[in-house]
Amino acid sequence: METTAEYKLVKDTHKLEKLEQIVSEMITNGWKPVGGIAFNNGFAYQAMARLSKSPKAEVIKPLKESPKETTREIGLTTSQVMGARYREEI
Structure with a gap:
């Protein structure tokens, strides 16, 4: 088994209605926030990362x-x- 690093960027409007829900679900599934929330052009972004074991890591x-x-x-x-x-x- 190899360890695979995963990284995703979650996006929502500046109201943060869905962002909180999505980030909470991802934390439950083993993801961790990377840094804080960033805002750009009316959208909020949160970077998320996790390490997982997989039979073959994708290069x-x-x-x-x-x-x-x-x-x-x-x-x-x-x-x-x-x-x-x-x-x-x-």
């Missing part, structure tokens, strides 16, 4: 290019690209 390969190189090619700022990646548009 995540680093990106071949930096976000700055990517943004130059498509004419967007780094923030625009990261936002689009988060929304799974890219």
